[in-house]
Amino acid sequence: MKRETKLAHYGRMATPGPANPPIVKASTILHDTVASYKATKAARETDDAVLSYGRRGTTTAHQLAAALADLEGGEACFLFPTGVAAVAGALTPYLGAGDHLLVVDTIFPATRSYCEKSLKRNGVTVDYIPWDTTDLTPYVKPETKLVMVESPASQTYEVMDLPALCASAHAHDLLVAADNTYGSGWLYRPLELGCDLSVVAGTKYIGGHADAMMGAVIAKGRVVGPLRAHTAMSGQTLGPDEAYACLRGLRTLGLRLERHGENGLALAQWFPDQPEVAKVHHPGLPGHPGHAVWQRDASGSNGLLTVEFKAGFDAEGFVDRLALFSIGSSWGGFESLAMPSSPDAGRLFPESRAGAMIRFHAGLEHIDDLVADLAASFDTARGR
Numbered sequence: 529m530k531r532e533t534k535l536a537h538y539g540r541m542a543t544p545g546p547a548n549p550p551i552v553k554a555s556t557i558l559h560d561t562v563a564s565y566k567a568t569k570a571a572r573e574t575d576d577a578v579l580s581y582g583r584r585g586t587t588t589a590h591q592l593a594a595a596l597a598d599l600e601g602g603e604a605c606f607l608f609p610t611g612v613a614a615v616a617g618a619l620t621p622y623l624g625a626g627d628h629l630l631v632v633d634t635i636f637p638a639t640r641s642y643c644e645k646s647l648k649r650n651g652v653t654v655d656y657i658p659w660d661t662t663d664l665t666p667y668v669k670p671e672t673k674l675v676m677v678e679s680p681a682s683q684t685y686e687v688m689d690l691p692a693l694c695a696s697a698h699a700h701d702l703l704v705a706a707d708n709t710y711g712s713g714w715l716y717r718p719l720e721l722g723c724d725l726s727v728v729a730g731t732k733y734i735g736g737h738a739d740a741m742m743g744a745v746i747a748k749g750r751v752v753g754p755l756r757a758h759t760a761m762s763g764q765t766l767g768p769d770e771a772y773a774c775l776r777g778l779r780t781l782g783l784r785l786e787r788h789g790e791n792g793l794a795l796a797q798w799f800p801d802q803p804e805v806a807k808v809h810h811p812g813l814p815g816h817p818g819h820a821v822w823q824r825d826a827s828g829s830n831g832l833l834t835v836e837f838k839a840g841f842d843a844e845g846f847v848d849r850l851a852l853f854s855i856g857s858s859w860g861g862f863e864s865l866a867m868p869s870s871p872d873a874g875r876l877f878p879e880s881r882a883g884a885m886i887r888f889h890a891g892l893e894h895i896d897d898l899v900a901d902l903a904a905s906f907d908t909a910r911g912r
């Protein structure tokens with residue numbers, strides 16, 4: 529069955545019944561017999577769809593987890609209240625005092641903070657690798673356990689060769705966790721490219737409407753058992769209202785990403801013609817770092833692009849004049865956004881940039897209106 533069809537059918541109830549699984553709110557789950565209670569507690573250790581106690585999620589979260597596991601090609605999916613909680617939840621089960629972690633230098637800044645401030649404090653050592661690493665041999669130590677990657681890179685979208693990196697990692701008996709928020713289970717599937725764990729901030733495209741927070745870790749193979757145990761032990765779960773919002777978002781994930789992708793690419797192709805622009809960062813542009821790998825491994829791009837302006841251009845003034853692009857954290861909702869971006873802050877291998885960088889998220893508006901809004905702001909800057 530095609531993925532578009534699956535999106536319309538995930539969680540479908542027995543008929544006659546509602547088209548959407550209802551919001552199931554529960555802490556305690558009641559039983560009539562001690563035997564039933566005991567059987568449920570035993571079953572949940574291997575079956576994530578067992579309704580046993582609210583901390584293990586109710587039916588609404590279970591339906592969402594099953595859908596995401598299927599979309600990402602995983603065996604199991606565990607849900608968290610935010611994307612950052614999912615990042616922590618994907619790393620912590622496999623790392624203890626004395627272990628060594630490798631992280632791609634172009635990682636999402638909050639992931640870097642977790643590694644630097646929390647994992648290090650607990651005795652994990654952390655080193656950073658360049659985004660174009662395919663052979664991990666120079667970085668691996670006897671105590672190295674896991675490689676945390678993100679592709680395309682945060683804010684600058686360099687595309688990693690995940691199949692090559694995973695082959696090297698597995699040759700050294702290392703696990704690979706990938707932050708797949710960019711692809712969100714639709715454009716890119718790290719587990720199929722060789723990764724062991726895929727992390728998605730569902731806050732972005734899966735919720736898709738700027739009104740829900742969610743994180744997911746999808747896994748396959750030997751990592752599932754420790755992940756299931758640690759998620760339960762640390763009390764991580766997703767409430768039914770957020771799970772419902774994300775299931776509802778899933779119905780239009782493919783359609784929305786098609787429009788976000790078209791709009792993002794159209795803007796990425798429009799900006800380079802503006803004389804104030806030095807460079808546009810977008811994985812769909814020929815010449816972008818990793819573009820050929822992106823064409824090989826992904827089915828499209830999302831609504832993100834980062835524009836590097838020439839030195840001296842008042843980029844913040846340019847953003848302030850926009851009417852259709854609002855200023856705010858996050859992305860992946862229906863709305864267009866523009867944000868000052870400092871991708872090199874904290875990076876070990878910074879690049880030199882021409883001038884100010886602005887990260888745009890192309891929303892679901894008509895492309896003609898978005899271009900007109902940007903053109904009007906350029907016109908003002910040009911004194912027209």
Ligand SMILES: *Cc1c(COP(=O)(O)O)cnc(C)c1O
Nearest residue numbers: 610611612636707709729731742
């Ligand atoms: C937003 C984001 C996260 C964190 O998600 P929250 O829900 O905001 O905690 C993690 N990784 C990436 C790549 C993100 O863009």
